Amino acid sequence: MILRRRTQTATAPDPALRGTRPSPIGLALAAIAGAASLFSFEPFGWWPLQFLCLAYFFYQVGMGSSPRRALWLGWAFGFGWSIGGMHWLYIALNRFGGLAAPLSAAAIALLGLYMGLFAAFAAGASSWLRKRWSLPVPAFLLLVFPVLWGVSEWMRGWVFTGFPWAASGYAHNTAPLAGFAPILGVYGIGVLVALCASCLVMLTQRRRLPALGLAAGVLLAGWGLGHVEWTHPAGQPISVRLLQGDIRQDEKFASAYLNQILTRYRDMITAAPADLIAAPETAIPVFPQQLPPDYLAGFGDYAKRSGSFLMFGIPLADGPDAYANSVAGIGPQGQTYRYDKHHLVPFGEFIPAGFRWFTNLMNIPLGDFTRGQAVQAPFAVKDQLVLPNVCYEDVFGEEIARQLRDAPRPATLLLNVSNLAWYGESVAIPQHLQISRMRSLETGRPMLRATNNGATAIIDGRGNVQQVIPYYRQDVLTARVQGMAGSTPYIRFGNLAFLALGALMLLGAWLTGRSRRMPKKSDQTAG
Structure with missing residues (x-):
């Protein structure tokens, strides 16, 4: 009982x-x-x-x-x-x-x-x-x-x-x-x-x-x-200018608006010097061979003349059927840099097997990119090492941690370049800013954000938003940023x-x- x-x-x-x-x-x-x-x-x-x-x-x-x-x-x-x-x-x-x-x-x-x-x-x-x-x-x-x-x-x-x-x-x-x-x-x-x-x-x-x-x-x-405090300051702070061009998505890849887009970003990039000037994902929406002959050369001349380092989104091709969603860099001593997006968006940047019929129903340009390497070198900007990530790559914290863990010279600053105009006036922009803040918390690194229409912002190594440009308007964010070194347990x-x-x-x-x-x-x- x-x-x-x-x-x-x-x-x-x-x-x-x-x-x-x-x-x-x-x-x-x-x-x-x-x-x-x-x-x-x-x-x-x-x-x-x-x-x-x-x-x-x-x-x-x-x-x-x-x-x-x-x-x-x-x-x-x-x-x-x-x-x-x-x-x-x-x-x-x-x-x-x-x-x-x-x-x-x-x-x-x-x-x-x-x-x-x-x-x-x-x-x-x-x-x-x-x-x-x-x-x-x-x-x-x-x-x-x-x-x-x-x-x-x-x-x-x-x-x-x-x-x-x-x-x-x-x-x-x-x-x-x-x-x-x-x-x-x-x-x-x-x-x-x-x-x-x-x-x-x-x-x-x-x-x-x-x-x-x-x-x-x-x-x-x-x-x-x-x-x-998991990380510590590294080197001297750098001055940054983060550009928000606010190009409408229905104009971004339309040939009728190409000259207007190129002019806008050329003028924004060359408006004032800074140690680092960053423009958004596909700020230059066409391949280099489709640009006016002196367009990129003009960026090189400006970098040399002003002592600025430039980073901007642009598609780069390695062959007729091999092109990447890339970030290009130009330095004042003729340095060049390239980062290719590694984690691609299904249907937007690559077509999953058996789903080409679905992507054919839509009008999305450049739908099958080449994947970049999992670990890529950062761009040296004076005392700082700047590691880009493109759009929703910063949703994958373990991949950013791996970049910092496995790189011979770990980055001291993270840079996200994005174009969220695809999602209109929705909650996607503030949600993406929130995601970037988590990456800063995990890694102890500041995150710079240069976006087409928001959220262009500076996040410190503790996940706090230091400055942000209002969404959906053309503007430039100017600040001085201190890079951070060291490894968190998550890194x-x-x-x-x-x-x-x-x-x-x-x-x-x-x-x-x-x-x-x-x-x-x-x-x-x-x-």
Whole structure:
């Protein structure tokens, strides 16, 4: 009798009690909770809301869901999260790509369904492990689910070349958890976000105070780590001029506007000297051989005359069918530099196998670029080493960390050149600025941003925006910037630290389940 009572007390809720598939209303509510996470990111910045969205999702999955039911809920939540965070892709497909509105909406919906599979994996796999390891609610919520949520976001960053936009950690680059960025990176912050959300779910259980104490401890630890100096100043500061040309996307690649574009950027580049003058991605939208004969030579003359180093986006060709989305550099002593974009955008910069029919439906120029090397040298600008990344390359923090880790001479400044005019007046610009801030936090390096229509900005090595030009207007940002040297733990180990944390948490969950499955000595005696 005593043995039976102990067994009933220790048994977790039976997952079968809640069926194998949630109701349509349950799926809709999960999708709405996922979509509401949009407001945790910039330009809204309501980062505590993300804890609530995840807590609702975790509660629905954690209170006795079967693995199949959990998978459906995860798929719905991930679908809503993806549509909310990436709906602006519709503008590129429809307004500028020329894809019909129904097809554009269908493409975004299909993308959301695909992206939802990662949250489905997190929920389904967590629920399966809970059942297999006989886990109590606290071990499931505080150890297993947060880890697999973080792993699902990490997988989303590399499966089929990856698309990690709107990873949960990005919402917290001005919050207490930002202090963990130089150690665990954005995916590690995602695990801690999920852990804090699970602590909220634990308020529905008996052990409330320990869960609240755990969440408070995590937030306080992040706040404390935010005061650690991981890198140090290197060399003398340099003066910079970052250009924002504000070229309309429907004019950028139109031959009727080419002379106007070339004139605008020539005049902006040569308007005043600076140690570094940077222009956006494809500021020069045609190949060098298509330019007037003296155009680039004029840049070289200006660099020599003014003592300025120039960096600007331009497509560069190595053959009839080999061209790269590049950043070219010119120095005052005749130095030349070239960086080729490594991480290309599917459908925009390369065509996945079997999808040429889809790209043929759109009017997007230069759709099949050549990929640059994974590790490329920075451009030496006086005392500083400037490493470019092009557009959404700065979404891949582990690749930037690898560049800094493996380069013979690690960069002291990062430079992002972008053209987000593809996405109109949407949340894409402030979201991309938020992503760049995370790269600065992870690496301890300032990030300079030279963009077509925003956000042209200077971010210091602690992720703080020092200056920013208002979006959607032609302007120039002028400042002095101090480069930084040294390695954060994230530079040294990349995502290994986050994965090691996850492995330890899963080991703790397994040991908890094992201890519950093993018969106690007193029970054996009673039997």
